[in-house]
Amino acid sequence: MGSKSDQYIDEQDVLKTVLIIGISGGLAQLLAKLILKEKPHWKVIGVDSRSTSNVFKHKNLTSLRIRFSRGSFENLFRDHSFDYVYHLARISSATVYKDLTKRLELNVMGTNRILDLCYRFDVKKIVVLSTFHVYGALDDNGIFLKEDAPLRASIKYPELRDVVEMDQVCSNWMWKYQNEVDSVLLRPCNIIGSQIANTTSKFLMSQFALRPIDYNPVFQFIHEFDMAMVLFRALNDLPTGIYNVATDEFIPLRKALDTIGSKGIPFPITIASALNKILKLSNMEVPEYLIDYLKFSCLIDNSLLKDHLGEDPFRFNIKETLNLIRLN
Amino acid sequence: MLERFTLSEKERAHKDLKFKQLEERYKDYSDPWGFNLNTVKQAMDVVYPLYKRYFRVRVFGLEHVAEEPYMVVSNHTGQVPIDGMLIATAFATELDKPRVVHSMIERFMAGLPFLGDISARAGSILGDRENCKWLLNKGESILVFPEGVRGINKSTQDFYKLQRFSHGFYRIALQSQTKILPISVIGAEEMFPFVFQAGGIGKKFGLPSLPITANLVPLPSPIDIYIGEPIEVSKDLSPEAPDKEIRPHVYNIEKIIKRNIHNGLQSRRKFFEWVRNPINILMNKTF
Numbered sequence: 223m224g225s226k227s228d229q230y231i232d233e234q235d236v237l238k239t240v241l242i243i244g245i246s247g248g249l250a251q252l253l254a255k256l257i258l259k260e261k262p263h264w265k266v267i268g269v270d271s272r273s274t275s276n277v278f279k280h281k282n283l284t285s286l287r288i289r290f291s292r293g294s295f296e297n298l299f300r301d302h303s304f305d306y307v308y309h310l311a312r313i314s315s316a317t318v319y320k321d322l323t324k325r326l327e328l329n330v331m332g333t334n335r336i337l338d339l340c341y342r343f344d345v346k347k348i349v350v351l352s353t354f355h356v357y358g359a360l361d362d363n364g365i366f367l368k369e370d371a372p373l374r375a376s377i378k379y380p381e382l383r384d385v386v387e388m389d390q391v392c393s394n395w396m397w398k399y400q401n402e403v404d405s406v407l408l409r410p411c412n413i414i415g416s417q418i419a420n421t422t423s424k425f426l427m428s429q430f431a432l433r434p435i436d437y438n439p440v441f442q443f444i445h446e447f448d449m450a451m452v453l454f455r456a457l458n459d460l461p462t463g464i465y466n467v468a469t470d471e472f473i474p475l476r477k478a479l480d481t482i483g484s485k486g487i488p489f490p491i492t493i494a495s496a497l498n499k500i501l502k503l504s505n506m507e508v509p510e511y512l513i514d515y516l517k518f519s520c521l522i523d524n525s526l527l528k529d530h531l532g533e534d535p536f537r538f539n540i541k542e543t544l545n546l547i548r549l550n
Numbered sequence: 551m552l553e554r555f556t557l558s559e560k561e562r563a564h565k566d567l568k569f570k571q572l573e574e575r576y577k578d579y580s581d582p583w584g585f586n587l588n589t590v591k592q593a594m595d596v597v598y599p600l601y602k603r604y605f606r607v608r609v610f611g612l613e614h615v616a617e618e619p620y621m622v623v624s625n626h627t628g629q630v631p632i633d634g635m636l637i638a639t640a641f642a643t644e645l646d647k648p649r650v651v652h653s654m655i656e657r658f659m660a661g662l663p664f665l666g667d668i669s670a671r672a673g674s675i676l677g678d679r680e681n682c683k684w685l686l687n688k689g690e691s692i693l694v695f696p697e698g699v700r701g702i703n704k705s706t707q708d709f710y711k712l713q714r715f716s717h718g719f720y721r722i723a724l725q726s727q728t729k730i731l732p733i734s735v736i737g738a739e740e741m742f743p744f745v746f747q748a749g750g751i752g753k754k755f756g757l758p759s760l761p762i763t764a765n766l767v768p769l770p771s772p773i774d775i776y777i778g779e780p781i782e783v784s785k786d787l788s789p790e791a792p793d794k795e796i797r798p799h800v801y802n803i804e805k806i807i808k809r810n811i812h813n814g815l816q817s818r819r820k821f822f823e824w825v826r827n828p829i830n831i832l833m834n835k836t837f
Contacts, residue, residue, distance in 0.1 A: 361657060362661075365583075365680055365681055365684055436663035437663060438670075440582050440584050492663040518661070
């Protein structure tokens, strides 16, 4: 039998309603499952502008296909009085949205609208998923970039402008409204796993992955379950701020490919940019910035995250993370 | 010619023993630049015969090296950074407890295909304050050339003229209270005895320098490496102190290295007179 204070916390917990934006994504669904398991009485509303037919069913989960620019999205906030909002709907340039203007509209203006709604409808906390790509993979990168390192990605890669601007919109908003809304901006390293269909996971799992012979950058990886756990714990354990998310471990790319058992195709990345220009003619090019991530390391510092989540908050080490990528 | 590079059985056994010691020392070590013991071994297999037979390196002052991290500070000579490779080989093969000394390389080099990767796997790092801090905290030693590109790319008339040291290395040493180990390398300038620096053209191609030399392959100039006594860094000085406060300490290190260069030049081997004499006549001075 719990104490009076425990009962009070439980009663408070029963009333929580969480909005997850981007619910069709693998990571968002892992997070939803985690929330519903850890907090069985919470209610989760998942929205996505893509189809939500792949979303798992649960009595406390409602998933809706909705565009964030529409009035119906605003009505959701009105109807549900969300306590917490997760914004996991950043659109990558490696997706179907190759047009930067379109992505700027969705990522920057869309995020701005979500933040505005959080403020207007008294959301207690918002957690936004950004990416370590904002720092850029550059040949003069120092090691273990801290959260206050300059976001240099868009200097070299215009196609990452929307990603950097979205991050900056969030951080500016965070400090402006820090007394009204708790907000957490997460910049994770490469999230990989069998359920998350991001470019890095696809690259590592592909038997036709290019295996650089002239460069061997060092990578950090985090398992999708660990990332979902960080997102979940962000609600209670992370105060307003920006946090890099990475484990202590790192691994050179070729060793990572060996660990997974992916032989790949040995290839000089030096000529990849030229090849990409040819592929562009048939609209099959890969984003230019991804080529540089196969050349230069971009490692992030995790000390701020560990200050709040503990010395070793992750379940999987890097070897396990890589080995688990093929499991379904 | 090839047999000149072939090591004796005793030398091969020595190299293998030193690598085994390195293997033991670094079995649990990994760094964020991709350090790889196999690459170190491959590098030793290639460089050690050159070190012993081609450049016939002699090392003086090994007794000054204790089992602790150092900021190894050396003069930089010879157009291509062979001096760094030879110093690293000396630390990997001549010490009772051998170690990998991590050389700081230029940004230009770190970004090059193949070379950037191989040098990182062999233990080199990009010259960056955070990188150095990380290594020193791990108990590793760092090799720095505070003259930078100015030191390595000198024309013939400036051989062995020590260029003014930058201060960054001393600030890093202050921060971590790491001792400075001064090194003077003699003989590397003569690997490329006739040099003209076409820096202007080099800059147009994005190169830090463009030495035009009479020979493309470094000549087998005998190399002497002098290791000075470790220098304690100031305990009262802040790493963020103004340059005018840092300068006297850096100048003191310059003086020690300069003195060792001077002494080394007096006692170096008379091997390559046929190269040095014409230079001396040309420049009307004695090196």
